Amino acid sequence: xxxxxxxxxxxxxxxxGLHSHAQVGVIARLPRTTRAEMVARAKxxxxxxxxxxxxxxxxxxxxxxxxxxxxxxRVTGIPYRWGGIDGPEEFDRKLADGLAAGAHSRFGxxxxxxGIDCSGFVSLxxxxxxxxxxxxxxxxREIGGKPKYNVFADMKPGDVLNKPGTHVVLFTGxxxxxxxxxxxxxxxxxxxVCRKTTWSRFKGYIxxxxxxxxx
Amino acid sequence: MARSYRIFLLLLxxxxxxxxxxxxxxxxxxxxxxxxxTQVLRIPIxxxxxxxxxxxxxxxxxxxxxxPGATDELPWGPSGFDVLDDGxxxxxxxxxxxxxxxxxHGAFRKAWKIGFAADSLxxxxxxxxxxxxxxxxxxxxxxxxxxxxxxxxxxxxxxxEARVLNSNSGTVRRPVIDNAHGGPLAVQFDRPxxxxxxxxxxxxxxxxxxxxxxxxxxxxNAAEGLxxxxxxxxxxxxxxLLCEIADIPLDYYVPPVDELRVRKGKVYQLQTTNSEVRINxxxxxxxxxRPSH
Numbered sequence: 001x002x003x004x005x006x007x008x009x010x011x012x013x014x015x016x017g018l019h020s021h022a023q024v025g026v027i028a029r030l031p032r033t034t035r036a037e038m039v040a041r042a043k044x045x046x047x048x049x050x051x052x053x054x055x056x057x058x059x060x061x062x063x064x065x066x067x068x069x070x071x072x073x074r075v076t077g078i079p080y081r082w083g084g085i086d087g088p089e090e091f092d093r094k095l096a097d098g099l100a101a102g103a104h105s106r107f108g109x110x111x112x113x114x115g116i117d118c119s120g121f122v123s124l125x126x127x128x129x130x131x132x133x134x135x136x137x138x139x140x141r142e143i144g145g146k147p148k149y150n151v152f153a154d155m156k157p158g159d160v161l162n163k164p165g166t167h168v169v170l171f172t173g174x175x176x177x178x179x180x181x182x183x184x185x186x187x188x189x190x191x192x193v194c195r196k197t198t199w200s201r202f203k204g205y206i207x208x209x210x211x212x213x214x215x
Numbered sequence: 216m217a218r219s220y221r222i223f224l225l226l227l228x229x230x231x232x233x234x235x236x237x238x239x240x241x242x243x244x245x246x247x248x249x250x251x252x253t254q255v256l257r258i259p260i261x262x263x264x265x266x267x268x269x270x271x272x273x274x275x276x277x278x279x280x281x282x283p284g285a286t287d288e289l290p291w292g293p294s295g296f297d298v299l300d301d302g303x304x305x306x307x308x309x310x311x312x313x314x315x316x317x318x319x320h321g322a323f324r325k326a327w328k329i330g331f332a333a334d335s336l337x338x339x340x341x342x343x344x345x346x347x348x349x350x351x352x353x354x355x356x357x358x359x360x361x362x363x364x365x366x367x368x369x370x371x372x373x374x375x376e377a378r379v380l381n382s383n384s385g386t387v388r389r390p391v392i393d394n395a396h397g398g399p400l401a402v403q404f405d406r407p408x409x410x411x412x413x414x415x416x417x418x419x420x421x422x423x424x425x426x427x428x429x430x431x432x433x434x435x436n437a438a439e440g441l442x443x444x445x446x447x448x449x450x451x452x453x454x455x456l457l458c459e460i461a462d463i464p465l466d467y468y469v470p471p472v473d474e475l476r477v478r479k480g481k482v483y484q485l486q487t488t489n490s491e492v493r494i495n496x497x498x499x500x501x502x503x504x505r506p507s508h
Contacts (some may be wrong), residue, residue, distance in 0.1 A: 068332075068350050075351070103287035106457050117288055136288050150435025161441070167289050177381040178413025178430065181290055187288050188309070188334055190350045198432050199412055199469045204440040 030143060030212030038158035038210070041125045042170050042183040043075055045078050045116065045192045047195035048088045055098035061112035068190040078193030080104070081115025085134055087124050091115065100191055118168050121192060122160050125170050126210045136162045144208030151207045152199070155180075158213065161205040169202075170173075186191035221413055248458040250501065253481075256321035256494040258489070260292065272311055277493055279322035280310040281469070292469045293492050295335035296485045298478040299342065299359065306485070306493060307333040315360070321494065327361030335472040337371055345369040347472075375416035377402075377427065379381070385414040389425055396452040400425055403456075408433055411441060419476035423452035426477045426499075447475060447482050450498045460497045 018104055052069040057066035061202050069075060078091050079102030086094060094114035096099060103113040116124065125145070130136070135143060149155065155171050161182070162168040169184040175196060183194040259278045263271050265405035272280070281292035302319030309332035316324045334349035342359035356367040376388040387400040404411040412430040419425050427450070432443040447460040460482055463475075469487035476483045480500040486493040 009257065082285065092330070104291075106282065109385060117287060148436075148438075148440055151437040151441060152432055154436045163440075165286055166419045167287070176379070177377040177415065178385070178411070179415065187284070188291050188294065188332075189352075190351055193352075195270075198415060198428075198474070199432075199443050200465045200474065201447050201467070202441050203465045203467075205437070205441055207437055 006072060010110050016080075027143070027211045029196075030210075031043050031127040031129075032214050033210070034214050035156055035158040037127065038125045039172050039183075041127070042121075042172065042192075043194065044088060045121060045124065045185075046076050046183055046194045047076060048091070049074060049076050050078075050092065050095060050101070051075070052101050053095070053098075056095055057099075057101035057103040058105065059103060059110050059112045060098075061098075062107050062110055063178070064084055065100060065103065065113075067100065067102070067109070074193065075101075077189075077193055078185075079115040080185050080187050080192075081110070081113050082107075082117050082187070083109035083116050083120075083134075084115040085111070085120030085123060086114050086116050086125070104187060107153075110146055116185050116192065118185045119204050122168050125158070125183075137162055137166060137168045138170055140164075140168060140208060143211050145211050147207055147209045149207075156209075161202050162201075162208050163205045171207075188190050216301060224274060237360075238293075246457060247268060248456050250482075251500050252462060252495055253501065254366075254496040255500040256304070256317070258321050258492040258494070259316060260322075260489075262489065262492050263310070271338055276326065279306060279308050279315060281487070281489070282310060283489070290469050290489070291489050293485070294469055294471050295333060295347065295473045296394050296476065296494070297336050297344070297473065298476050298483050299339040300478065302478070302481075304483075305338070305344060306465065306492065307336055307346070309333055314344075314346060314357075316361070325361075327357065329355065329361075329363070330355070331355070337473075343367070343369075345371060358362065375419065375425075377414040377416050377480065379411060379414055382410045385411060387414065387416055387427060389419065392423055392452060396423060400426060400427075400450055400454050402429070402448075402450075404429060406431065409444070410435070417475055417482075420477065420480065422438045424457065424480075425452075428475055428484065447497070458499050460499070463478075464495070464504045 052073045054071055057067040082101045082105040091114050100113035103110040123135050150156040158174050159171045160168050169182040172181045174180055179196055179198050181196050185192050233374040254369055258280055260281045261275045261278045262281045279293050284290040297305050297321045304317045308315045310333055314327045318324055331350045333346045337345045344357045345354045347354055354369040356369040378379040379385040383404045387401040389397050389400050391398045403479040409431045417426040429446045429450050430443050442443050445463040449508050450455045451457055468489045471485045484495040
């Protein structure tokens with residue numbers, strides 16, 4: 001067994017080299033974007049206004065589907081759809097095609113619904129296209145580096161607070177009272193919202209900084 | 216020999232006193248009266264499976280409902296609450312589109328069928344209750360019996376502005392009462408190794424005492440996850456620090472919208488876990504248990 005140890009080490013070195021090479025490739029292909037563009041995209045998703053039509057209250061691919069909305073309701077914010085990554089134009093097109101407006105995890109990932117979830121929201125804000133690779137809160141780390149700064153003082157707009165497997169929000173700024181502003185695709189509020197909040201909500205979250213950023 | 220030793224000690228003492236002067240090393244806070252957790256009200260929760268059916272929604276009406284969520288989706292359940300003058304509790308129950316009323320000991324009394332999912336509520340003057348619709352942010356007005364008042368327009372009380380000045384101090388812009396009372400409140404947070412992060416004004420009571428929530432951290436390095444502590448302090452109208460709550464748990468299963476409320480000198484915290492809703496109560500009217508330093 002000991003005689004095979006050097007071989008094993010070489011294999012590990014080769015695999016790690018391949019992995020880091022692949023990582024460099026992923027990062028090189030990331031779209032470049034500025035912090036101002038990230039925040040502008042977040043606000044656009046939060047401020048997008050739409051009206052719920054009768055077909056948007058039903059999901060053709062799910063019998064148990066229940067809508068968060070009412071007929072004719074005017075809503076501000078792209079609706080929450082678990083597994084979704086629809087930007088404003090894509091969402092409007094799907095809405096016009098009669099897809100359901102938003103869906104939660106209890107209905108599964110619905111192809112017949114339109115909207116966006118928390119990691120899809122961050123991906124879009126970071127400039128990744130809806131047709132590209134879908135990142136979850138567990139895989140965002142591949143395109144988001146762990147910054148070495150003081151998170152309570154040096155975080156910059158466009159960075160995110162992520163809890164793998166749970167949730168992710170986009171940071172947009174500090175307030176004078178020490179609280180922060182974030183934008184997120186909120187399942188409980190059923191849409192993209194921006195708000196002021198305290199830190200205690202984010203205990204255990206980890207800051208990430210997009211690797212394709214143009215600072 | 217003994218005399219020179221005493222002189223040396225005297226000089227050392229003077230030196231220490233001088234270093235604590237305002238222009239020298241920061242003065243540590245005087246002993247702060249710390250209020251222990253007075254009471255925990257435990258309200259049972261019914262955790263649903265992934266299926267939301269009429270049966271599951273109607274089951275166990277005296278409990279609150281919780282949907283555990285999924286990968287990349289936060290659990291959904293009670294996130295808003297407030298306290299009436301008699302100590303009874305109003306808690307949002309969004310999965311059932313209702314608000315539930317519990318007695319001051321946590322016993323279920325009744326539910327208001329409000330017809331929408333609420334994520335926050337606030338009791339304002341005369342027992343009027345403002346309930347926020349989660350999906351729109353719209354405020355709906357109810358009387359203390361749970362009757363909707365559609366003609367009333369609700370407005371949340373204006374937030375008293377606060378500001379963090381540096382790593383150990385801040386200020387709260389209270390309204391001026393007279394020359395000795397009210398006006399700017401200086402918040403000094405001198406804890407070795409801790410940095411003040413935020414100040415939030417929770418309430419100003421009938422005695423004009425001010426309640427503030429402070430967040431502080433020991434480290435800005437969050438590579439393994441953000442770490443922080445939360446405190447609530449009560450200040451008298453003349454700006455004296457009366458007491459502090461330092462043992463606020465921050466393990467939330469459902470992130471609260473209404474995290475802390477103050478009523479008649481008692482501080483209430485909503486903590487929704489995966490098995491129950493805990494209302495943690497600290498009575499700041501009681502005597503201090505111990506100084507915190």
